[in-house]
Amino acid sequence: MSDEQDPDREDDMSPTATNPSEGEEADGAGAEHRPDTEDDEDDDLEALDGDGFDRVVAQARAQAAEPADEGEYDPELDGELDPNRGERPYTVEEAGIRSKVGWGRSPIVSAAVVVVGLFLLAATWSDFRYFLRSLQSEPRDLGLVSDIYVDGEFVERYDNTWVVLEGDPDVQHAARMQGREGWIGFMRLIEADASLFVAIPRATQNVDNEFPGRFEGRMRRIDEVPQWEKLQTFFNAEELIDIVDLEPAAVVAAVAGGTNKAALAGGGEVELGANDRLRVVVAQSAAMVQLGRTTWPTREAADQIIGVLGKPWAFVEKRDTVWVYAVELGSSGGANANVELYQQLTRALNNGEDLASADPKVGGLVLPRRATYLLDFKDLTASGAELSFTYGDNTAGTGWQVDPSTQQLEPVALRDGRLTVPTADIVAVRTERPLAADPDGYLLMVDQHPRDVWPSAVMFGAVFGVVLLNGWALAAALRRRRDQLADA
Structure with missing residues (x-):
């Protein structure tokens, strides 16, 4: 039964007739218009057989090795890679730089060389700087230690300077160490507390500690020398102290006012701690008289001659060579006494002579x-x-005073274990200040001339050249990389 609404459907569903002649004609027509790709590929493969392959490879290598024209620039290749090189061609300027600085070196290697070189430059810089002092005709004369060390600090920096200096070495606290060329003695210069030391070459380990007090050589920061840690340990173990003179009146005023600040005798001010040890020096009003036991063999004879002075006296002790007495001078003694008074009393004992004998x-x-x-x-x-x-534990005498009731000279008595002295008789007050080796101080290396460090100076110059070349190569590589990124 057919569908009246679709009259063509029946024809579409009928079997399709095939004509062999028509099919062959169609195939023939397709063969005439189809590209002969299979034949071309076969021809290319045949061309690579035998010597053909080697010839093609040689042509490719020759083409890649062919240099570009100098200064040639193709706008079509701007921003693209050169198909012959795999990258854009070098300009004339770049080619010149590449040949000079070895542009082919890895930037990582150049950076590593620069870093290591900078460490070596830092290590040899001080020696190189001192080597330049060889241009001086003579060392710089600094004078005395007290001229360059004022109020606990140096007046200027003296790093790696060639100097001559005068000072008093502390021979009682000296260290000895063995160096590469022999023994070295280390001592501090007293005027600079523990901030200035000298290193003196020694021929042997045991030599006499006799020095002229004039030193010439190289000034270095003490914490830069290899022996610093040993020196610090040694001198701190010695428990060095410095005696500082204070103004007696300032100390009394500080105590009376309840403060701990006192003026120094040489100027300046110091802050005293509660446990700071003080040395109070008192000029007693009583004089000490020594009578030779050959001239006055008995105590009675000595008592008789002491009476000619006409002043209150007291027997103190008997010694092997003399009799010792105390004679009260009153207001004429103590801090107000002068040398002439003691000479007059001495003449009275010796029949007018200043000194009877050296015995x-x-x-x-x-x-x-x-x-x-x-x-x-x-x-x-x-x-x-x-x-x-x-x-407390003091052993010095408490002094003497006249007993008003007996008019006899008697020792000053303690009151509740305390000693009272007139402030007018205090002639000095000193404090003990502990000293520690100052890491910011200096070490004067005696007899070291600027020319003695020439090996370090040569090393500094060589390393500086290597660092400079590698830094240049690194900069060139980074610039090339930047240009490549800009052209991409």
Whole structure:
């Protein structure tokens, strides 16, 4: 049954007739218009057989090795890679730089060489700087240590300078170390506390510690020398101390005012700690008289001659060579006494002669008497014109005073274990300041001439040249990389 609405459907569903002649004609027509690709590929493969393959490879290599024309620029290749090179061609300027600095070196290698070179330059810089001092005709004369070290610091920097300097070495605290060329002695110069040391070459380990006090050589920061840690350990173990003179009146005023700041005798100010040890020097009003036991063999004879002075006296002790007495001088003694007074009293004992003999057993001698007391700053108290402190373990005499009731000279008695002295008789107050080796100080390397460090100077120059070349190569490589990224 057919569908009336679709009359063509029946024809479409009928079997399709095939005509062999028509099919062959169609195939023939297709063959005439189809490209002969299979034959071309076969021809190319046949061309590579035998010597053909080698010839093609040689042509490709020759084409790749053919240099581009100098200065040639193709706008069509701008921003693209050169098909012959795999990259854009070098310009004339780039080709010249590449031939000079070895542009082919890896930037990583250049960077590593620069970093290592900078460390070597830093290590040899001080020697190179001192080597330049060889241009000087003579060392710089710094004078005395006190001229360059003022108020606890140096007036200027002296790193790697060739100098000559005068100072007093502390021979009691000297260190010895063995160096590459022999023994070296290390001592501090007293005027600079523990901030200036000298290194003196020694022929042997044991030599006499006798030095002229004038030193010539190289000034270096002490913490830069190889022996610094050993020197610091040694001198700190020595427990070095410095005696600082204070103004007695300033100390009394500080105690009375309840402060801990006192003026220094040489100028400036110091802050005292509660446990700081002080040395208080007192000029006692009583003089010390020594009577030779050859001239006055008995105590009675000595008592008789001491009476000619007409002043209160007291027997102190008997020694092997002399009799010792104390004679009160009153207001004429103590800090106000002068040398002429003691000479007059001495002449009275020796029948008008200043000194009867160099032998202490012969004649008499009148001397001022001073006592030094050790105490803590916190233990001082001031009241009016007197200063009081705990006597403690002191061995110096307490002094003498006239007993109003007997008019006899008697030792000053302690009151509750404390000694009271007139502030007018205090002639000096000193404090002990501990010293530690200063890492910012200097070491004067005696007899080291600027020319002695020439090997380090040569190394510095060679390393500097290598660093400069590798830095140039690294910069060129980075610029080339930047240009490649810009052209991409």
